[in-house]
Amino acid sequence: MKKTLTILAALLLVSSFVFANGAQETAEKKQMMGVVTPSADHGFTAESIRHCEAQVKALSQKYGFDYHFMTAAESGEQSNAVETILVMKPDVMVLWPVNGDELRSAAQSVMDAGVPLIVYDRFITGLTPDAEISxxxxxxxxxxxxYFNDYFKEDLANGQVNYLEFKGDSSTVPMERTNGFLSTASGNFNLVQSFVTNWSQQTAMEQMENFLNTKSKDEIESVKAIFTHDDEIVFGIVEALKNYHGNAKINIRLVNGVSAGEGFMDLFENSGLEGIDFVTYTFSPSMVRDAVDLGLKVLQGETLEKSYKIPTDMVDKTNYKTYMESDLYKTRYGL
Structure with a gap:
């Protein structure tokens, strides 16, 4: 009987130790942030990924939470990444979709699991996450x-101004940029042709070359402006224009970009194209840091707003040097 009691006491002691140790492990479990982004398919995304990972790492070290960071090139791969992180039971998820609508099911699974979801940049039609930021x-x-209205004020007073459009892709981003342009641009702007570049400098160059090599002399000479959705698209167009040696006269006077990156600053004085002005709008890869900051707010128990919009500023030849001295520019290239 005494031996039995001794064994029972030992078992109880072991059980108590296991229970206490398990409770200690549970108590020490850190909060975790899951982050899923596209992979680096072009320069802007590559810069963004560096900023995103740097911010997650810095905040993790400062505030003591864990994180799991994954990139993927395709929507299917991103969905798998989301599911992989979801198994780890994160406390918040930051998602930058390749294509929002194709990530709807994965995003919904995050919300169904009760994990706060922050969607960055490319939104998901019909889904209302805890916060959207772009x-x-x-x-x-x-x-x-x-800007186009003001630049072509005299031309518009005399009739139509023909332009080309080079979009990014089929996500919500190009749709919003195009719709915004059409809402303010004069009705006298006439769209000659629209292209989808998938954010590729090479594709934009080939599309512009094809336009210059296949259209009539009158069609080419009628184009006075180009509206694009990204600086890298502009670089491709510039190369195509510099390489053109046909018999049509290039009458393009204004080319629009988006991002205001370092390379674009060179175009204001060193484009190699006479008579063409450039304008771009700030859309920094460092903005993704703000999405990570929202994730931290969730971990700290703060309630988020449903929508966050990061302001944009115009940059052209009149103010680009001042812009290059700004905090926004320095943050972008501070890594």
Missing amino acids: GDNIAIGEKAGR
């Missing part, structure tokens, strides 16, 4: 439309 794409289009 650059103000509609404002970018609206400001571009007003």
Whole structure:
């Protein structure tokens, strides 16, 4: 009997130790932030990924939470990344979709699991996450439309002004930029042709070359402006124009970009194209840091607003040097 009691006491002691140790492990479990972004398919995304990971790492070290960071090139891969992180039971998820609508099911699974969801940049139609955050794409289009109106004021007074459009892709971002432009641009702007570049400098160059090599002399000479959705698209167009040696005269006077990156600053004085002006709008890769900051607010128990828009500013030859001295520019290139 005494031996039995001794064994029972030992078992109880072991059980107490296991229970206490398990309770201690549970108590010490850190909060976790899950982050899923596209992979680096072009320069802007590559810069953004560096900023995103740097911010997650810095905040994790400062505030003591864990994180799991994953990138993926395709929507299917992103969905798998979301599910992989969801198994880890994160306390908040930051999602930057390749294509919002294709991530609807994965995003819904996050919300169904009760995990706060922050969607950055490319939104998901019909889904209302805990917060959406992006650059103000509609404002970018609206400001571009007003800039075009002012730049071509005399031409518009005399009739139509023909332009080309080079979009990014089929996500909500290009849709908002185009709709913003159309909401403010004069009805006398006439769209000759629209292209979808998938944010590729090479694709934009090939599309512009094809336009110059296949259209009539009159069609080419009729174009006075180009509205694009990204600086890198502009770089492709510039190369195509510099390489053109046909018999048509290039009458393009204004090319619009978006991002206000370092490379674009060179175009204001060293584009190699006479008679063409450039304008762009701030859309910094460092904006993704703001999405991570919202994730931290969730971990700290704060209630988020449903929508956050990061303001944009115009940059052209009149103010680009001042812009390059700004905190926004220095943060962008501070890594």
